[in-house]
Amino acid sequence: MFAEIRGLSFRYKNSSVDNVKDFNLEMNQGEVTCILGESGSGKSTVLRLLAGLEFPLNGQMQINGKILFNEDKFVLPEKRGIGMVFQDYALFPHMTVEENIRFGLTNLSKQEKPNESVKCWNLYNAKRYPYELSGGQQQRVAIARAVAPKPSILLLDEPFSNLDAHLRQSIREELNGILKDTGMTSIFVTHDREDAKSIADQVVILDKGETIGKGKAIII
Numbered sequence: 001m002f003a004e005i006r007g008l009s010f011r012y013k014n015s016s017v018d019n020v021k022d023f024n025l026e027m028n029q030g031e032v033t034c035i036l037g038e039s040g041s042g043k044s045t046v047l048r049l050l051a052g053l054e055f056p057l058n059g060q061m062q063i064n065g066k067i068l069f070n071e072d073k074f075v076l077p078e079k080r081g082i083g084m085v086f087q088d089y090a091l092f093p094h095m096t097v098e099e100n101i102r103f104g105l106t107n108l109s110k111q112e113k114p115n116e117s118v119k120c121w122n123l124y125n126a127k128r129y130p131y132e133l134s135g136g137q138q139q140r141v142a143i144a145r146a147v148a149p150k151p152s153i154l155l156l157d158e159p160f161s162n163l164d165a166h167l168r169q170s171i172r173e174e175l176n177g178i179l180k181d182t183g184m185t186s187i188f189v190t191h192d193r194e195d196a197k198s199i200a201d202q203v204v205i206l207d208k209g210e211t212i213g214k215g216k217a218i219i220i
């Protein structure tokens with residue numbers, strides 16, 4: 001199995017209940033997993049835990065044989081080789097498109113080449129600043145920045161939620177193409193069943209931190 005999460009649980013400091021309970025997931029390489037759930041179900045918290053932005057109560061995770069956390073080990077976020085895309089694009093406002101994308105490449109060794117598939121997206125916007133771009137263009141840049149350094153896993157937290165329905169559909173298709181072309185293993189968080197239907201190979205449904213369903217068939 002390419003990536004595996006076992007028995008992951010977590011509670012925020014001021015919470016009286018566990019916000020993530022016994023979360024388990026197995027992923028094959030290149031597979032797109034969608035975590036689906038209502039607001040407050042714990043979707044973003046799961047991503048934060050995988051990225052290393054929170055410290056789990058219990059559980060373990062490995063990607064491609066490398067342990068990211070278990071009872072004895074906790075790899076720091078910047079050492080995990082995980083890419084993230086957020087709903088608010090999170091581009092550096094003082095950097096051009098090109099500089100934003102290059103920033104993501106600083107961890108690549110000199111011999112490694114960035115993911116070619118993102119190049120064509122952004123060439124005509126390379127010298128522009130985020131404030132000169134539409135929301136959809138900004139989100140394309142954010143995806144390109146996350147994909148370019150070839151992360152072992154790409155995490156996407158509601159990446160379309162700030163886009164209107166038409167744009168949502170076209171960027172969904174573009175993202176789908178990029179994920180398939182690059183063979184990137186990814187976890188995608190959404191509250192929208194249509195996102196899950198059109199992109200996911202497998203679906204996990206969360207409710208109050210608990211997994212209440214698994215498998216793509218449950219949403220079709």
Ligand SMILES: Nc1ncnc2c1ncn2[C@@H]1O[C@H](COP(=O)(O)OP(=O)(O)OP(=O)(O)O)[C@@H](O)[C@H]1O
Pocket residue numbers: 012013014015019037038039040041042043044045046191
């Ligand atoms: N910093 C925090 N401190 C305490 N509780 C938190 C914190 N962040 C989130 N929570 C709580 O943890 C639970 C899960 O929140 P989370 O943001 O992971 O849900 P979500 O499914 O991603 O929601 P949304 O779709 O609205 O982003 C919620 O009950 C939330 O109130």
